Amino acid sequence: xxxxxxLLIGLLMLNCSNQNNKKEIKSNLSLxxxxxxxxxxxxxxxxxxxxxxxxxxxxxxxxEVINVSExxxxxxxxxxxxxxxxxxxxxxxxxxxxxxIVGRDVVVPIINSRNPFLDKIYQQxxxxxxxxxxxxKTEMQKWATLLKIGQNAPVHYYMTNDESxxxxxxxxxxxxxxxxxxxxxxxEKELISxxxxxxxxxxxxxxxxxxxxxxxxxVEDIKLLPIDRNGNGKIDYIEKIYDDLNVLxxxxxxxxxxxxxxxxxxxxxxxxxTNDIEVEFLKWVVTDGQQFxxxxxxSELILSERQRKLDKLYENISDEKINISTLNxxxxxxxxxxxxxxIGLLVFLIAVLIEIVVVKLVIRKKKLVRxxxxxxxxxxxxxxxxxxxxxxxxxxxxxxFMEKNGVVRIGIDDFxxxxxxxxxxxxxxxxxxxxxxxxxxxxxxxxxxxxHINAPISGTIKSQNETLITNSSIVNSSPYSNGxxxxxxxxxxxxxxxxxxxxxxxxxxxxxEFSRLKDFLAVSVKSNNVAYAHVLQDGSELKDGIQADxxxxxxEDFLTNFIDTAK
Numbered sequence: 227x228x229x230x231x232x233l234l235i236g237l238l239m240l241n242c243s244n245q246n247n248k249k250e251i252k253s254n255l256s257l258x259x260x261x262x263x264x265x266x267x268x269x270x271x272x273x274x275x276x277x278x279x280x281x282x283x284x285x286x287x288x289x290e291v292i293n294v295s296e297x298x299x300x301x302x303x304x305x306x307x308x309x310x311x312x313x314x315x316x317x318x319x320x321x322x323x324x325x326x327i328v329g330r331d332v333v334v335p336i337i338n339s340r341n342p343f344l345d346k347i348y349q350q351x352x353x354x355x356x357x358x359x360x361x362x363k364t365e366m367q368k369w370a371t372l373l374k375i376g377q378n379a380p381v382h383y384y385m386t387n388d389e390s391x392x393x394x395x396x397x398x399x400x401x402x403x404x405x406x407x408x409x410x411x412x413x414e415k416e417l418i419s420x421x422x423x424x425x426x427x428x429x430x431x432x433x434x435x436x437x438x439x440x441x442x443x444x445v446e447d448i449k450l451l452p453i454d455r456n457g458n459g460k461i462d463y464i465e466k467i468y469d470d471l472n473v474l475x476x477x478x479x480x481x482x483x484x485x486x487x488x489x490x491x492x493x494x495x496x497x498x499x500t501n502d503i504e505v506e507f508l509k510w511v512v513t514d515g516q517q518f519x520x521x522x523x524x525s526e527l528i529l530s531e532r533q534r535k536l537d538k539l540y541e542n543i544s545d546e547k548i549n550i551s552t553l554n555x556x557x558x559x560x561x562x563x564x565x566x567x568x569i570g571l572l573v574f575l576i577a578v579l580i581e582i583v584v585v586k587l588v589i590r591k592k593k594l595v596r597x598x599x600x601x602x603x604x605x606x607x608x609x610x611x612x613x614x615x616x617x618x619x620x621x622x623x624x625x626x627f628m629e630k631n632g633v634v635r636i637g638i639d640d641f642x643x644x645x646x647x648x649x650x651x652x653x654x655x656x657x658x659x660x661x662x663x664x665x666x667x668x669x670x671x672x673x674x675x676x677x678h679i680n681a682p683i684s685g686t687i688k689s690q691n692e693t694l695i696t697n698s699s700i701v702n703s704s705p706y707s708n709g710x711x712x713x714x715x716x717x718x719x720x721x722x723x724x725x726x727x728x729x730x731x732x733x734x735x736x737x738x739e740f741s742r743l744k745d746f747l748a749v750s751v752k753s754n755n756v757a758y759a760h761v762l763q764d765g766s767e768l769k770d771g772i773q774a775d776x777x778x779x780x781x782e783d784f785l786t787n788f789i790d791t792a793k
Contacts, residue, residue, distance in 0.1 A: 259288060259503075260287070260288040260289075260503075261290075261504060262290050263306075263307050264291075264293075264307065265291060265292075265294070265308065266298070266310050267293050268311060268434075269309050269310065270291065270293055271522055272329070272491075273291050273309045275518050275522060276515050277289040277290075277291050280510055287503060289503070289507065294308070298310065298317075299318070300322070300323065303494065303496050305495060307493060307507075307508070308493070308494050308495065309494075310491075310494060311489065312331070312489035312490045312491070313389075313390040313489065315490075315494065323494050323495070324494060324496070326492065326493045327490045328493050328508075328515075328527070329490075329491040329524045329526060330489065330519075330524060330526075330527070331432060331433075331434070331490075331491055331524055332478055332525050333430055333431065333487045333488065334430065334451075334474070335428065335429070335450070335451035335453070336421060336428075336429055336430070336431060336450060336451060337421065337448075337451050338421055338423075339446075339448060340425045340447070341426065341449070343377070347373065348452055348468075349460060349461065350373065350454065350461065351453055351454035351461040352372050352454060354399055354453070356371065357372065358400060358401055359371055360372065361383075367380060367381045367383070368380055368381060369426070379426055380426055382409060382426050382428065383409065383427075383428050383429065384408055384424075384427055384429040385406070385408040385409070385410060385411070385417070385429060386410070386412065386413055386414055386417055388414070391414075391431065391432065394430075394489070398486040398487050414432060415435065417431055418436070418445065418448060422447040422448060432523070433474070433475075433523045434522065435523070436523065437471060439522075450468040450469075452468040453465070453484065455482070464779075472520055473786070475520040475524075475525045477782070478525040479526060479528055479778075481779060509536060512527065513532055513536065516532065605767045605768070605770065606768040606769060606770045606771075606772060607768065608736060610644055611639075611640045611641050611644065613639075613732055613733055614706050614729070618682075618723055618728065619726060619732040620725075620727075621735065622664075622682055623638060623641050623642045623679065623788075624636060624667070624679060624680075624681075625682070625706065626683055626723075628716075628719065632715070632716075635714075636683070636710065636713075637711050638705055640705050641739065642677065643705060645743075645773050646672045646677065646771065646773060647770075647774030648702055648771070649670050649671065649672055649702060650672055650673055650698065650699075651671040652668060652671065652695075652701070653669040653671065654668050654711065654712070655712075656687070657688060658686065658687065659686070659687050660685070661681045661686075662684045663682065663683055663722055664680050664681060665680060666680055667680055668712075670698075670701070673774075675778050675781045677781060677785050678789065679789065680789065682722075682726060683714065683716050683718070683723075684716065685714040685715050686714065686715045686717070687714055689712070691712070694709070694711065739788070740768075743788075744768065746783070747780075
């Protein structure tokens with residue numbers, strides 16, 4: 227017990243030190259409060275968004291985004307920070323440049339939403355092999371070639387002179403770029419416009435050009451062409467990522483989309499990043515700034531990549547600068563040490579008092595813990611899930627309860643934490659933000675793998691449970707009390723509770739969820755080359771925390787089949 231207390235003291239002291247470091251960073255940033263960031267025209271939207279959001283978090287800073295010509299050379303890059311696409315970077319071909327991948331630019335196949343074979347297309351998809359056939363012989367350019375149906379309707383292939391897109395399409399189809407011919411249009415805007423007017427049209431364009439920013443959806447009259455990656459003549463549930471751009475972005479993230487159809491976005495400079503603002507800005511771009519990629523039509527980095535980019539950034543900070551900073555801040559360090567020691571002594575005194583109470587409780591419960599069966603601690607079944615009475619439940623695995631003052635308390639049900647295992651982080655929205663029923667409300671994360679949770683009601687977030695920021699595992703142990711997530715002021719409570727259910731019906735619904743879960747795991751883990759026994763306790767019993775050790779592909783499939791379908 228004493229060792230545990232001393233460990234807690236150490237962690238608190240370390241946390242205190244980290245907090246002071248964070249304050250020091252902000253102080254240093256304010257000393258030099260302006261930088262220029264350069265980008266190519268095609269990346270202006272996302273670069274400007276990153277700069278704006280970062281400056282909102284740091285009001286003393288100013289970041290000016292400057293467009294540069296696409297004829298960038300190593301000589302004119304200099305010491306400044308540039309955001310460029312893969313095609314520009316590949317032309318530089320200079321190993322001396324400092325580069326960090328900050329996102330991905332995706333090329334997608336599109337068709338007209340009024341295509342007469344749309345239902346068939348979404349049932350079976352089109353493989354790269356079948357698609358390549360229509361470019362080998364003119365007489366093969368028919369939808370019958372792609373769908374193996376008895377129709378002679380032609381395929382009208384639209385294309386621009388964009389070498390980067392045409393090259394990616396050629397690699398995807400395993401064809402020589404010269405052999406790909408089609409109806410030439412001036413640019414991607416004209417390509418999309420032409421496909422909107424032609425029910426038999428097909429083309430490739432960058433995902434960024436398909437975003438309807440007002441509605442955060444695909445532009446009207448356009449559909450994504452689903453790709454049958456395994457060539458089995460149907461779109462399996464694992465391949466169902468073409469309904470909208472958000473689902474597609476998650477598919478890219480989870481490795482379900484052809485790698486030949488997306489490229490990296492780089493942050494580059496000719497020297498190591500040493501400017502405080504540039505370093506902090508880049509660190510933010512590869513972490514919190516990733517959330518702005520999907521809404522602007524790009525794809526974010528997977529979580530393990532983000533950590534690698536952070537590690538690379540820290541390596542780039544010169545030892546010389548760190549030493550100078552240390553010498554110039556001796557007084558500040560001394561103050562921090564004094565503060566740490568003072569807080570440590572106070573925590574120690576409190577810990578001694580707590581120890582007296584805790585030890586008595588531990589002794590009293592020790593026998594009960596010994597006698598508990600380990601099997602029941604690890605088996606996950608209907609009896610494992612707590613479902614209190616008096617709450618409204620939603621099929622998004624959330625619950626709602628209206629307080630006396632009319633504010634609705636929102637939380638996660640007890641089912642999901644048994645799926646994920648101990649939560650390591652919860653990504654929440656901020657007070658003041660408005661949400662609609664069915665919108666993404668928060669993300670629960672276990673060691674970098676996450677599940678997005680949708681809102682059960684509409685309203686304005688009045689407050690968030692700040693305890694979850696530092697101790698998210700409370701949701702695992704106390705999802706209905708201390709583990710609540712938001713207080714929300716509802717905008718349509720009386721109507722929306724008609725779509726929520728109470729305890730008895732929720733129990734019945736969960737029975738079906740368990741059945742679906744076993745079927746899902748049997749298929750999904752097999753599809754991802756994972757042994758099904760890995761998620762079982764004994765016989766056919768599921769283990770608690772069944773997805774904790776499974777890969778992000780299975781988590782993504784779970785999200786698609788159990789969360790997205792509940793909207």
